[in-house]
Amino acid sequence: MDLLPAQSAEALYRRVYRSLRAAILSGEWPAGRRLPSSRELAREWGVARNTVIEAVELLMVEGYLVARPASGTFVAPSLAPEHPRGALSQTEDQHPPLHLSGWAERALAAEPAREAELHFEFDFRPGQVPTDIFPSEAWAQALSARSRDLQRGGYGDELGPLETREALVAYLRRERGVQATPDMLMLTSGSQGSLDALARVFLEPGRHVAVEDPGYLGARRVFEAAGAHIHAVPVDEDGLMPEALPSEATLLYVTPAHQFPTGAILPAERRMRILEWARRTGAWVIEDDYNSEFRFGSRPLTALQGLSPHGVIYVGTFSKSLAPALRSGYLVAPARLVRTLARARALTDRQPPTLDALALAEFLQGGQYARHVRYARGLAEERAEALRAALERHLPSWRPRFSGAGLHLYVELPPELDEKEVRRRAGEAGVGVGIASEYALTPQPSAVLLAFAHLSPLRIGPGIERLARATR
Template identity: 40%
Template sequence: MTRSGTNSLAAELLVHLDRASKVPLHRQLGTAIRDGVQSGRLPLGTSLPPTRALAADLGVSRGVVVEAYQQLVAEGYLASRSGGYTQVAAGAQTTPRPTPQAVRPATHAIDFGYGRADVSNFPRAAWLRSIRRVLTEIPSDRFGYLDGRGVPELHLALSDYLNRVRGTVATPDRMVICNGFAQGLALLLRVLSAGGARRIAVEDPSADDDTRPIAAELGLSVTGVPVGPDGIDVAVLDRTEADALVLTPSHQWPTGGVLAPDARAAVARWATRTGALVIEDDYDTEYRYDRAPIGALQGLAPEQVAYAGTASKTLAPGLRLGWLVLPAHLVGPVAEAKVAADRGSPVLDQLTFADFLARGEFDRHLRRMRPVYRRRRDALLGALAEFLPDFEPAGILAGLHLVTWLPSDLDEATVVETAARHGIGVAGLAQYHLGTPPRGGLIFGYATLGEQTIRRGVAQLATALGRRGTVSPPDAVAAT
């Protein structure tokens, strides 16, 4: 009989030795492993336990295991590898191993998908250096359970960075680390709902696909505030009786405008007067190409604004790293909500990002990527001017996407459908409006496409729509 124990190596291999049987032990062992290989339970490449470890677990001499392994090697079921490892050999499996598939398989030949950083430029070498330093230098207690706010090293590094680059008024004790903007928003709305909030205001149009499902789950109503070239209509905001406002003041999503100075001040006054909370989504402002980006609204009213940022647009969305800078009275409740949600974000990722920030690697990465994205945006503007000159670009020179307003003779849904039939992925604006959109528009993401691919995609779209324009005057492009 094998020895008992939940971690038994023999149990993992489904090996059972009958010492009362006349069949030698090494043959019983060989039969059990052979059956596992033939059934596919031990697939190609599976490493078997070392002979000494398995012998000790079975309570037999090492020679029994060695003899069984040698027989299976001779039969082609196993192979001995360098370093003394024994693995299931090639040809011992009847079905091929599945090939890993892309996380998001491509559906279009040219995809102007928006909201994506170019993850092929992720700074792997610098990130790896930070991981090594963390594993070498960080005290062991950092790998235990921490409170819901996250690790102190990242609080310090982020507050220094945000105050320097985004003009926030952030202190380490006001920060909570989360898994991206969606989770940060969910934590905030849960806390607000528990405190009596009943209505959330959002920009119209906006990326409220995060807000609406969370609000519906919590029983909160969502109301839209119209967006113009200079941001939301503050006069309408005054009439909403909202308990919170989700806002993208430094680069409105998706239209690309900037909230005007008088409107920024008016939003801050509204929040102070009503006791409402402004949730500032600062999603991609590091990518401003013509001047320094507008400072965060949080710096103007730190007790009325909850600032939310992430590494999704600047580094990679797969990192699932986000942060909140909160008014003092919300820090404790949001941290408690984070603990209840998932016991805290991964510590190693937080510590790595803290080191990455503190050593200036994040700044270097942004400096390297800004000209890359700027060239791609310029390529898009140039192609639109040449092939689709009646498509009107909107917004400031910033970010990873561009909105274009459609001419009145084109229907947005028809354009999107026609583009898709011709292998071109582009999104319409209508889905981001709460009401009826005043005019049709398209969202072109350019961050993940090369300049020639961008030009080819716009040319093919023009052909699919039956429109081949002439080159617009240079100042028509520069004005965007």
């Protein structure tokens, strides 16, 4: 009997183990057969005897082999021929059918099949952030400083470390006007984790959710996966239109400070009408404040939650202001709801990474986060101005919506241009752009989305010039 071919980075005793197990499961060594001695096998395979002994002992622990005093080692009698060993050697196309749950069916239907990752010389597609300025040295120091705290043991608070929640509540109260106490804040793995937790607690097939149209796809897909009926609420230059809200809904998802993807800012009058609608219908409002830190020339807008702390669920993330790889976010809601969300989350994700949360507390308390945000905001403003100037110079007939905030621009196209054709021609020229219709449930005017914060001004100008040549 020969050894099976080695697998990558496989220990030699594992290779011997696999070879012996394969002989047993295939019936080559039937139940009750006596194994050759460890010396014989070692000599046959050219390995150390201890290597064979280690493999045999593992097979004995797992029940494939049994030892009989003064007789030797034998294949276990329980592995008799009536056990269908052929079923243990299925090929990939013989696996059991995928009986997907209703949730999985809906989730996969909502999420389009991913194409091969595209690479562009000039990539303006939305969703990209300026990770080149991530304060890696300061973050590493914060991780190192707080790693000793892990020696305390245990899982910790299901909402996340109290120290982090206290620091974050203080920051949100100061910078965003959020009305909260630490027991009203739950740390999550990002805004998507927050939305998933909310969908699991609030939604089921037959319930209704109102969303902005166009709006953030990540939220809509979470709600669709839960089986909710989606109401598309139109958006204009001032954001969501309250007069179009449905007569009933369990949740309303809204981005008031910087509507995604148009960049519209929801005025006070509409905010009040939305809150009155929520009070009247009994709906919860989810306020996604996804990139509020990036407001240029003035302080960030006050959160909608500050007007109704017991009716608005405030969702935030550090993916835009620090780095997507951190997977760090939070939600603020009434304490009773927060505890309910945390208890439900414990079935799938007990709590967010503690060490990252403690490092974040260090960042917030020491002022490093505020300093980083100021620097990142100034850089994004410089790059937004470079994009504005490049569009004015090379594509003067295109109509960008400048809201003085965010990480991308929503740009309406001239009537003669089709957004999908623009994307195709731009892509062929090595320029990546987003299109508005991908975020909409109903027909919208042709528009493209141009991200800028991750690109240097030296790249933005030539990229827009190339885009202009490609779309003439």
